[in-house]
Amino acid sequence: xSTRSGPSGQTDRPAIVLVRGDITAQDADVxxxxxxxxxxxxxxxxxxxxxxxxxxxLDACRxxxxxxxxxxxxxxxxxxxxxxxxAARWVVHTVGPVHSTQEDRSALLASCYRESLRVAAALxxxxxxxxxxxxxxxxxxxxxGARIAVRTVRQEATAPVRxxxxxxxxxxxxxxxxxxxxxxxxxxx
Numbered sequence: 001x002s003t004r005s006g007p008s009g010q011t012d013r014p015a016i017v018l019v020r021g022d023i024t025a026q027d028a029d030v031x032x033x034x035x036x037x038x039x040x041x042x043x044x045x046x047x048x049x050x051x052x053x054x055x056x057x058l059d060a061c062r063x064x065x066x067x068x069x070x071x072x073x074x075x076x077x078x079x080x081x082x083x084x085x086x087a088a089r090w091v092v093h094t095v096g097p098v099h100s101t102q103e104d105r106s107a108l109l110a111s112c113y114r115e116s117l118r119v120a121a122a123l124x125x126x127x128x129x130x131x132x133x134x135x136x137x138x139x140x141x142x143x144x145g146a147r148i149a150v151r152t153v154r155q156e157a158t159a160p161v162r163x164x165x166x167x168x169x170x171x172x173x174x175x176x177x178x179x180x181x182x183x184x185x186x187x188x189x
Contacts, residue, residue, distance in 0.1 A: 014157045016150070016164050016181060019129075020174045023167040024052040027087040029125035030080075032116045034133045035093040037072035039064055039079075045131045049091060053084035057091055076111030078119045090123055092116045096134030099141065106148055109134055113152040121161055128157075129165040132173055142173055146180035154184060 023031055023045060034045040039061040041050035050057055060081035065072070073079055078094040094112040097105040112133050120128045132149065134140035146166075153164050168174040 013154070014161045014164050016153060016166070018174055018177050018181070019165050019167045020169075020171060021167055022048070022169070023129055023131050024048050024086060026129040026165065026167055028127040028129040028163075028165065029089045030092050030116075030120040030123065030128045031083065031086060031088040031090075032078075032120075032128065032130045032133070033091050033093045034131050034136070035073065035095055037075065037095045039069065039073055039093055044136045049086070053086045053091065056082050056084035061093070076108040076115065078112065078115035080119050080123060088129070090120075090125065092119050092128075094133065096138055096140070099134060099139040106144070109140065109145065109148050110152040113149055114156045117153070117156050117158075117161060117164075121158065124160055126160050127163045127165070128161055129167050131167060131169075132177070135173070142176045143180070146173075146177045147183070150177070150180040150184050 033049045036042040036046060041047055041058060064079060073093060073095050075095045075097050078092050080090045080092045083089055083091050094116045096112050097108040117128065132142065132145055135142050135145040149166065157164050166177050168177055
């Protein structure tokens with residue numbers, strides 16, 4: 001199941017596409033990984049990408065850790081590696097914030113999407129597939145996460161990116177992202 005949409009009256013902005021499915025199965029220039037700061041794999045989306053992508057992704061992440069990211073990737077930042085065995089050309093790793101009711105971390109979540117798009121554009125990527133960053137084990141409420149994701153992608157995605165996909169694992173997440181698109185004033189095209 002997928003839905004394609006674009007902003008009303010705008011043709012210069014990338015399309016936003018909702019897909020219900022497995023992000024590791026996406027044939028896109030970039031798949032975004034909701035990584036942990038170690039970059040060495042983990043659970044959820046991160047573990048699935050590392051498992052299906054194979055050892056080339058882990059080797060590239062180890063190289064990053066041995067260099068500029070010795071202390072790990074900071075929350076809200078993004079970095080690219082090979083996609084290994086995935087259908088994508090690259091994996092862009094970003095570390096989402098853990099949700100807090102005591103502190104507003106929404107700027108860090110928005111930064112994950114913004115920085116991932118910046119890295120993807122620098123690579124020349126035309127298609128980018130995102131998971132719902134931080135909405136799993138990091139506890140971010142899906143509705144708020146969808147609102148931040150849609151708003152940030154709408155504001156930040158520029159050429160050469162022509163399509164941004166939100167790949168959502170279940171129907172409930174898909175419907176919440178569809179509502180966020182509708183609330184953002186997006187109309188199907």
